[in-house]
Amino acid sequence: MFGFSDKGNLNLITQALEAVGRKMRVLPDPSTVHFHLPGDLSVLVHRKYEDFINELVSKFPHEKEGILKFYDTCWTIFNSLNSLELKSLEEPLYLFRQFFQKPRECLTLAYYLPQNAGDIARKFIKDQELLSFIDAECFIVSTVNALQTPMINASMVLCDRHFGGINYPVGGVGGIAISLADGLVEKGSEIRYKANVTNVILENGKAVGVRLSNGKEFFAKTVISNATRWDTFGKLVKEELPEEEKNFQKNYVKAPSFLSIHMGVKASVLPAGTDCHHFILEDNWNNLEKPYGSIFLSIPTVLDPSLAPEGHHILHIFTTAGIEDWEGLSRKEYEEKKEVVANEIIRRLEKKLFPGLQDSIVLKEVGSPKTHRRFLARNDGTYGPMPRGKPKGLLAMPFNTTSIDGLYCVGDSCFPGQGVIAVAFSGIMCAHRVAADIGLEQKSPVLDAGLLGLLRWLRTLA
Numbered sequence: 394m395f396g397f398s399d400k401g402n403l404n405l406i407t408q409a410l411e412a413v414g415r416k417m418r419v420l421p422d423p424s425t426v427h428f429h430l431p432g433d434l435s436v437l438v439h440r441k442y443e444d445f446i447n448e449l450v451s452k453f454p455h456e457k458e459g460i461l462k463f464y465d466t467c468w469t470i471f472n473s474l475n476s477l478e479l480k481s482l483e484e485p486l487y488l489f490r491q492f493f494q495k496p497r498e499c500l501t502l503a504y505y506l507p508q509n510a511g512d513i514a515r516k517f518i519k520d521q522e523l524l525s526f527i528d529a530e531c532f533i534v535s536t537v538n539a540l541q542t543p544m545i546n547a548s549m550v551l552c553d554r555h556f557g558g559i560n561y562p563v564g565g566v567g568g569i570a571i572s573l574a575d576g577l578v579e580k581g582s583e584i585r586y587k588a589n590v591t592n593v594i595l596e597n598g599k600a601v602g603v604r605l606s607n608g609k610e611f612f613a614k615t616v617i618s619n620a621t622r623w624d625t626f627g628k629l630v631k632e633e634l635p636e637e638e639k640n641f642q643k644n645y646v647k648a649p650s651f652l653s654i655h656m657g658v659k660a661s662v663l664p665a666g667t668d669c670h671h672f673i674l675e676d677n678w679n680n681l682e683k684p685y686g687s688i689f690l691s692i693p694t695v696l697d698p699s700l701a702p703e704g705h706h707i708l709h710i711f712t713t714a715g716i717e718d719w720e721g722l723s724r725k726e727y728e729e730k731k732e733v734v735a736n737e738i739i740r741r742l743e744k745k746l747f748p749g750l751q752d753s754i755v756l757k758e759v760g761s762p763k764t765h766r767r768f769l770a771r772n773d774g775t776y777g778p779m780p781r782g783k784p785k786g787l788l789a790m791p792f793n794t795t796s797i798d799g800l801y802c803v804g805d806s807c808f809p810g811q812g813v814i815a816v817a818f819s820g821i822m823c824a825h826r827v828a829a830d831i832g833l834e835q836k837s838p839v840l841d842a843g844l845l846g847l848l849r850w851l852r853t854l855a
């Protein structure tokens with residue numbers, strides 16, 4: 394996980410846990426990911442920035458200058474981000490204060506806001522294979538290539554992995570939700586589980602509450618939806634799609650979902666020193682973004698052996714996959730298809746990384762895009778939004794307010810997009826905007842109208 398470090402302003406998981414009086418023990422991952430790419434290009438992203446740069450330069454010595462210039466630009470953006478107090482960009486008093494206190498940093502971010510990583514990389518780098526490597530760097534966090542990945546998001550992940558580092562919460566990532574929930578309850582909140590919202594209740598065009606599938610209704614000053622914007626406006630709000638959302642759907646499509654395999658294997662199948670995270674694309678760069686084209690693999694027991702019985706490891710393997718491949722099948726066909734597709738992926742891993750993998754399996758569970766749709770309640774099981782074409786960086790991404798008074802959105806179909814830290818930031822922004830709107834923080838109605846209008850107009854330019 395990103396966001397677990399003890400320094401800077403972008404350690405948003407640490408900060409969220411602290412806010413509810415919690416702290417988790419984490420284990421530092423010595424690397425972010427081990428890339429296994431076409432042409433036997435192998436790159437390990439070390440935790441220490443200098444080690445990573447030296448490794449990359451050793452593979453592309455003729456591009457040393459371009460590599461340094463590209464990643465230096467990422468650092469300029471990351472350092473600007475990391476210097477700000479992160480609150481709502483839809484709240485003018487805060488935004489103006491930040492511009493006044495940190496003008497250089499805010500102007501840097503404003504300059505890069507409409508730009509994409511692939512365009513910046515092409516300013517400095519000519520080698521096609523290296524540009525494809527940067528595509529893979531972006532793909533693992535955005536599910537699209539570098540030309541479609543906003544430069545601010547790319548900089549955030551390409552630098553924070555070295556600044557804050559990747560850290561594993563002892564006991565597994567499920568512990569994050571448990572700690573947050575415990576902390577919230579301790580602070581006086583109430584959480585209702587198995588509460589399936591089917592309607593946002595509107596009164597005179599204002600959101601005033603929610604209705605559950607069991608018919609119960611809850612009323613509130615403010616409704617915040619963590620469902621995707623496709624679910625919020627396609628299912629929960631029964632009105633005609635507002636113009637703003639039409640614009641969002643014009644600019645963004647649902648990213649595919651995932652096929653995931655969770656396996657328990659005998660430890661002897663992994664060579665000594667195996668890294669925790671791997672990304673595998675065997676022969677052809679053109680397959681990078683295709684369904685089942687590339688394989689993600691995490692082995693959390695490399696860092697935290699307590700998760701599996703002695704002598705065993707856990708493998709979490711996943712590839713992008715669309716829901717359309719999995720619809721219209723009988724139960725039997727569905728189960729058979731999961732088996733066939735999973736076995737092919739395991740065969741590829743066996744060939745590339747771990748001979749004998751198939752025979753070492755002691756437990757295997759396969760999830761399809763339908764599993765994601767069902768258990769995460771996400772439209773088509775989508776991983777999040779993906780630009781329809783070439784985006785203007787983050788310019789078109791909506792923030793938290795919506796065109797329905799009293800209704801706010803958070804999560805990965807809001808600015809700045811996919812990723813736990815991105816989503817946590819959208820939560821922080823939303824909390825601040827709501828606090829201002831219900832009188833818990835300062836606000837200026839005149840400036841609000843001006844800024845929200847300006848941001849709406851900017852989005853139409855994207």
Ligand SMILES: NC(=O)c1ccc[n+]([C@@H]2O[C@H](COP(=O)([O-])OP(=O)(O)OC[C@H]3O[C@@H](n4cnc5c(N)ncnc54)[C@H](O)[C@@H]3O)[C@@H](O)[C@H]2O)c1
Nearest residue numbers: 588589590591619620769770776777804805811812813816
């Ligand atoms: N690091 C990883 O490997 C990893 C894995 C998975 C997801 N992620 C990140 O998490 C991000 C998603 O975060 P998010 O917060 O936007 O979405 P989310 O899907 O994690 O959270 C949405 C929440 O809303 C609930 N919900 C949805 N519809 C509901 C309804 N009708 N009634 C009641 N509850 C409902 C869901 O149960 C869920 O708890 C992704 O973009 C991804 O980057 C990361």
Ligand SMILES: CC(C)=CCC/C(C)=C/C=C/C(C)=C/C=C/C(C)=C/C=C/C=C(C)/C=C/C=C(C)/C=C/C=C(\C)CCC=C(C)C
Nearest residue numbers: 499502503534546549670671689690691809811812815818
């Ligand atoms: C007016 C206006 C609007 C403006 C002005 C200017 C300014 C001030 C600006 C500002 C801005 C800001 C603050 C921004 C922010 C941003 C952020 C925070 C961002 C973030 C991001 C993040 C991200 C993207 C992340 C991501 C991640 C991910 C997705 C991850 C994933 C992972 C996975 C999948 C795993 C892998 C594995 C393997 C390889 C195995």
